[in-house]
Amino acid sequence: MSGKKVLVTGGTGFIGSHTVVELINAGYTPIIIDDLSNSTPQILNQIETITGVKPDFFQFDLCDSKATFEFISQNSDIDGIIHFAAFKSVGESVENPLSYYRNNLYSLVNLLESLSDRPMNFVFSSSCTVYGEPEKLPVTEEAPVKKAESPYGNTKQISEEILLDTTKAKGNLKVTALRYFNPVGAHASALIGELPTGVPQNLVPFITQAAIGKRGDIVVHGNDYNTPDGTCIRDYIHVVDLAKAHISALKKMEQHTDEDRFKVYNIGTGKGSSVLEVIHAFENATGVKAGYKMGPRRPGDVEQIFGEVGKAERELAWKAELNLSVMMSSAWAWENYIKENPM
Numbered sequence: 001m002s003g004k005k006v007l008v009t010g011g012t013g014f015i016g017s018h019t020v021v022e023l024i025n026a027g028y029t030p031i032i033i034d035d036l037s038n039s040t041p042q043i044l045n046q047i048e049t050i051t052g053v054k055p056d057f058f059q060f061d062l063c064d065s066k067a068t069f070e071f072i073s074q075n076s077d078i079d080g081i082i083h084f085a086a087f088k089s090v091g092e093s094v095e096n097p098l099s100y101y102r103n104n105l106y107s108l109v110n111l112l113e114s115l116s117d118r119p120m121n122f123v124f125s126s127s128c129t130v131y132g133e134p135e136k137l138p139v140t141e142e143a144p145v146k147k148a149e150s151p152y153g154n155t156k157q158i159s160e161e162i163l164l165d166t167t168k169a170k171g172n173l174k175v176t177a178l179r180y181f182n183p184v185g186a187h188a189s190a191l192i193g194e195l196p197t198g199v200p201q202n203l204v205p206f207i208t209q210a211a212i213g214k215r216g217d218i219v220v221h222g223n224d225y226n227t228p229d230g231t232c233i234r235d236y237i238h239v240v241d242l243a244k245a246h247i248s249a250l251k252k253m254e255q256h257t258d259e260d261r262f263k264v265y266n267i268g269t270g271k272g273s274s275v276l277e278v279i280h281a282f283e284n285a286t287g288v289k290a291g292y293k294m295g296p297r298r299p300g301d302v303e304q305i306f307g308e309v310g311k312a313e314r315e316l317a318w319k320a321e322l323n324l325s326v327m328m329s330s331a332w333a334w335e336n337y338i339k340e341n342p343m
């Protein structure tokens with residue numbers, strides 16, 4: 001039981017809440033900052049039901065520098081930070097770029113400035129979107145970061161650069177950037193999961209909402225790609241596996257074994273699955289039909305991407321364990337839970 005205090009920004013969100021559960025399981029003491037712009041405080045009760053612990057929660061916007069500085073100065077015993085808080089919709093970022101640049105970048109700068117020269121282990125929620133359409137597959141961490149396809153993806157690239165430059169200037173800051181592939185699924189308890197607001201942009205919540213009757217048929221965005229079944233390929237990873245990678249990253253930084261204070265890791269399964277394969281995996285895992293029809297390509301989609309994930313396995317002693325079938329069955333259990341227990 002390290003009991004070490006870890007700040008989780010965006011900790012009531014989809015990935016944040018699953019990471020808070022795994023932090024508690026690993027004996028850490030998580031505290032959460034969230035502005036609740038894309039989540040609900042009910043999640044805190046869910047976390048308590050799962051773990052028996054209700055984490056301390058502070059509701060404010062990290063763009064509020066006064067509140068951020070006050071919080072950090074009043075919590076001098078924070079050993080680590082896991083920074084999730086950010087807007088994350090690709091489509092929305094195209095319509096409203098300035099809100100993405102302001103929110104995602106200003107909140108990060110505020111948080112880093114408030115740390116002053118305090119020693120800190122900092123895990124950053126990055127994304128495979130920094131790779132754009134990779135030339136080579138599977139994509140490695142050494143692949144070139146390409147011009148972002150969206151302001152959202154650009155904020156992740158710029159954030160990594162801000163963090164890299166800051167580790168050079170601050171001798172006490174260690175950063176691990178985790179480049180997520182496609183997080184899906186839900187906790188085995190079905191008490192926490194993805195809570196998309198409005199019409200889901202992402203594939204798996206759309207599948208489960210279509211299957212439960214909240215939506216019409218799934219529209220498959222394009223089946224004329226140069227892939228075996230013509231639909232796009234992604235590296236889907238169970239959100240619990242992803243959450244555990246954050247604990248592995250913290251532990252690695254606590255060991256002081258790495259002179260390099262800015263590290264990047266791909267966090268995926270290393271396996272690509274097409275849209276149709278995901279839909280069929282859902283039907284096989286749940287026995288429930290998910291109606292779909294073919295539609296036009298979605299602007300900004302890359303044809304295929306999946307990760308080379310050996311570096312995280314070697315250096316973080318972390319590897320994804322849950323397969324596509326468990327991702328689908330857990331997502332379905334969660335969809336049924338929120339139908340009976342709206343949040």
Ligand code: WQD
Nearest residue numbers: 088090127181182201202203206219220221232275298301
């Ligand atoms: C997956 C595939 C769609 C919906 C996401 C996040 C991004 C980043 C990476 C974190 C694509 C197809 C989807 C539908 C469909 N995550 N699709 N019909 O675009 O890979 O990116 O993960 O940083 O923030 O947006 O995921 O789930 O939106 O799409 O055919 O109704 O499913 O075209 O090929 P994506 P997605």
